[in-house]
Amino acid sequence: MTGIAMNWNSWSEFLHMGGYAFYVWGSYAVTAALIVGEILLLRSHRQKALTLAKRTVKYGKVEKEEGNDEVAA
Amino acid sequence: MMSGINWYKYSSPATFYGLAGKMIPWFYGAAALLCVAGLYIGLVLAPTDFQQSDAYRIIFIHVPAAWMSMFIYVVMAFWAALGLAFNTRLSFMMASALAPTGAMLTFVSLWTGALWGKPTWGAWWVWDARLTSELILFFLYLGFMALQAAIDDPRRADRAGALIALVGVVNVPIIYFSVRWWNTLHQGASVSMTKAPSMAAIMLVGMLVMALAAWMYAIAAALSRARSIILEREKNSQWVTQMVEDEV
Numbered sequence: 001m002t003g004i005a006m007n008w009n010s011w012s013e014f015l016h017m018g019g020y021a022f023y024v025w026g027s028y029a030v031t032a033a034l035i036v037g038e039i040l041l042l043r044s045h046r047q048k049a050l051t052l053a054k055r056t057v058k059y060g061k062v063e064k065e066e067g068n069d070e071v072a073a
Numbered sequence: 074m075m076s077g078i079n080w081y082k083y084s085s086p087a088t089f090y091g092l093a094g095k096m097i098p099w100f101y102g103a104a105a106l107l108c109v110a111g112l113y114i115g116l117v118l119a120p121t122d123f124q125q126s127d128a129y130r131i132i133f134i135h136v137p138a139a140w141m142s143m144f145i146y147v148v149m150a151f152w153a154a155l156g157l158a159f160n161t162r163l164s165f166m167m168a169s170a171l172a173p174t175g176a177m178l179t180f181v182s183l184w185t186g187a188l189w190g191k192p193t194w195g196a197w198w199v200w201d202a203r204l205t206s207e208l209i210l211f212f213l214y215l216g217f218m219a220l221q222a223a224i225d226d227p228r229r230a231d232r233a234g235a236l237i238a239l240v241g242v243v244n245v246p247i248i249y250f251s252v253r254w255w256n257t258l259h260q261g262a263s264v265s266m267t268k269a270p271s272m273a274a275i276m277l278v279g280m281l282v283m284a285l286a287a288w289m290y291a292i293a294a295a296l297s298r299a300r301s302i303i304l305e306r307e308k309n310s311q312w313v314t315q316m317v318e319d320e321v
Contacts, residue, residue: 006117014117017127018126020127023191024127024188027135027185030184038177041173042294042298053305053316056309056313060314
């Protein structure tokens with residue numbers, strides 16, 4: 001992108017967004033928060049699923065030895 | 074004869090689980106890089122609009138989010154249809170994995186639309202065709218998720234959810250064409266296949282880069298959620314047992 005200059009002369013001008021700071025930053029901040037929130041939820045979902053799988057393997061064995069060896073198709 | 078690719082192999086949750094695990098970091102990485110580039114173009118390089126001043130910079134998230142909200146729904150309905158037709162477990166799991174990300178992006182498009190509408194139209198919200206049909210899309214996603222959560226038997230939950238996904242898919246062309254079919258406050262498409270885009274090149278580039286970033290993020294998030302759903306549902310299967318034992 002050579003030949004394209006920055007649109008802003010200062011940080012304060014950038015943050016001011018031509019008077020629309022509330023609307024512009026309100027949009028970007030909420031979107032960023034939602035994405036970070038989803039990533040955190042995905043991480044905790046994965047941890048829960050792993051724990052569940054480990055617990056099933058640990059305690060599911062007992063059932064199998066008792067003759068209840070139902071295998072998911 | 075079919076090509077050498079064994080599609081059945083990839084429709085097995087065990088194969089998919091491993092493959093998705095390898096792909097997720099790449100999609101997250103691509104999403105992050107594209108997002109930084111897109112934000113730089115959109116917020117730093119792109120000039121102030123002569124009509125809308127800097128309020129227009131909201132479109133760099135609004136348009137990609139709105140595109141993805143519709144696209145994800147179509148993909149979700151596609152997986153649901155495939156699941157109903159072939160009774161493949163993985164298809165239903167993919168449909169379930171897409172819904173929360175789709176709902177989140179639909180909310181983003183509504184939220185950013187409101188924050189753009191207030192300074193530009195003078196109203197946070199109007200009951201016009203485009204906005205109303207996008208709101209219905211949001212409720213369709215929520216309905217799909219609520220219905221699946223409410224039914225204990227996963228097979229019945231899958232089928233009920235698939236039905237909502239399929240019935241609701243008629244809403245997507247309504248959203249897309251609403252600005253043409255009805256006289257709405259929402260502007261027409263800025264980008265279309267048939268005519269030159271009605272915006273400056275740099276603004277367009279910023280928007281497209283952000284759209285690609287949203288695409289990569291949605292894929293990463295959906296794959297990640299699909300893996301957790303697979304683990305939950307296949308916890309009794311041989312391959313999960315094997316994997317857990319190998320890890321310990």
